[in-house]
Every structure is written in structure tokens, then in C-alpha cells.
Amino acid sequence: FAAIGLGELVGGRGPVLALPAYLSRIATNLWLDALRRSDRAAAAADPVWVAGVAEPAEPITRAAGEALFSRTAPQERAAVVLKDVFAFTLEEIAAILGTTQGAVKSALHRGRGKLAAPGAAPLGVRGEPASVELIDRFVAAFNARDIAAVTATLLETVAHEARGVGGERGRDAVWLEVTLSRPLNAAVARAKLEGEAVMISTFTTRSGRTFLTGVSRLEAADGLISRHVGYGFCPETLTLVGEALGLEAANNGYHQDPATLERMIGGARLPWARP
DSSP states (O other): OHHHHTHHHHTTSSOOSOHHHHHHHHHHHHHHHHHHHTTOGGGGGSGGGOTTOOGGGHHHHHHHHHHHHHHSOHHHHHHHIIIIITOOOHHHHHHHHTSOHHHHHHHHHHHHHHHHSTTOOOOOSOOOBOOHHHHHHHHHHHHTTOHHHHHHTEEEEEEEEETTTEEEESTTOHHHHHHHTSOTTEEEEEEEETTEEEEEEEEEOTTSOEEEEEEEEEEEETTEEEEEEEOTTOHHHHHHHHHHHTOEEOOOOSSOOHHHHHHHHHHOOOTTOOO
């Protein structure tokens, strides 16, 4: 899941080429492990589960996948799969998901409960939004260019995702170094977009014109920012947000120039990198 999330950074070194088959395999393994743990030996006599007969198992595989994706939130889903299928430790899962072990335990408990309950309603695809208070803390620290105060709002394994560019992980991310070095007339602020508190980036020219240069979603875990998703390199998104907020959007293009992008990728802290 971590590799898929940073797919733009790994290039041709192992992308998932057949995502439906990959997810079906995960769902199948999860279902089989659940049956074994429950000691449901009688299920082995069902023709659907006869060893070596793969095709008849497809309906159950599809049902398991639908249950996994329709009943659980992304973090719950990832926690269940990483723990119950791939047997990662709580510490490893927390690092992969950019959260704490306590949050992983809670996600596991909720996810397993939802999978066991019949008829749960489908859920959305977003994590827990950061609170207004947390966003305001980050905004104040950023505008003061106080790196210590900014860092204090971030989870140690915080994930930074620049849509259209790539991402990195950790409090010492290159993204923070670059962003905090911007001129003082570049600032961030909290805004409300479609009922959700988000963070916007603006730049004011010498003539007094203010442009929208970015919009970000901030997610939280245990009272700290666990994920930052920026849309500064998504021109259409910026244009729509600018129209909604009454700001003129700056066109940053879809991605960095090749030399800059290569430098960013080379300096990024990938989640599987070892110091």
C-alpha cells in the first residue's frame, strides 16, 4: 500500500500491473485466514472451497472484496490487510500508514468489527480531517516561519503528498524546507471549502494582487497532522477552488521541470528507506 501511494516515485521498479488481481488475492487470503482462525472446518466441505478449484471461488472472492471496500474506511482497510493478511507488526503498520500504534489498534478494532457486521453502509475514501484548532496552529507557525512550532504540529511519520509530483514522509521532509523558505509575501491560511476546513497558500505581489497558489487537505491522528495532501500542481483544481473562494488562481503547471523533479525525488524520504 505504501508503494502504491507513492507510485509516481517508484517508476518502473515494481508497480502493480494488474491491480484488480492484486486486490482479489488480498481479499481471498483475508477471507481464508478468517475462516481458519474461526476454526470453521465445515467450510472445507463446501464445493466452493474444494482445493484446486479456483474458478468457483470467484463469487466469494468478489463478495469479500466488496465487503472490504464498502464497509471500511481506508485506514481501517489498510490496517486489517497489513495485519491480518501480511502479518506486519503494529509498529510497522503505524510507520506505513503515517500514524501511531494506538491509532492502528483502533483502526483494526473498527475494521474487524465492520467486516463482521452484516449490511454496513459504504464509506468515503478520506481520512480523519484535521481540526480547525490544529490547522490554525500550523498556519500561525508557518506564517511566523517558526520551524520548531511547525514541527510540533506534525506526527513523526507524517506523509506529505504533492498530487501530480510525488510524496515523502517525516517531519524533516524536503517539502517543509522548501516551503518555509518562501518569501514573506507567501502565506497560508485556513479556508472553508464544501463544508471542510482546508489550508490555502497565497502569494501577494508588490502591486497588491493576491493569487491562490495551493490548496491542501490536512488529516490528523492523535491530535497531530498525519497527512498533508497538496494540490498546487493541479491547475484545474486550483481554478475551481479559486472560483469558490473568490481568488485568482496561479497556474503552477502539472509538475516540476525534469531537473527539479529529479532533485526532489532524489532527496525525498521514502517510507521504506533506511537511515
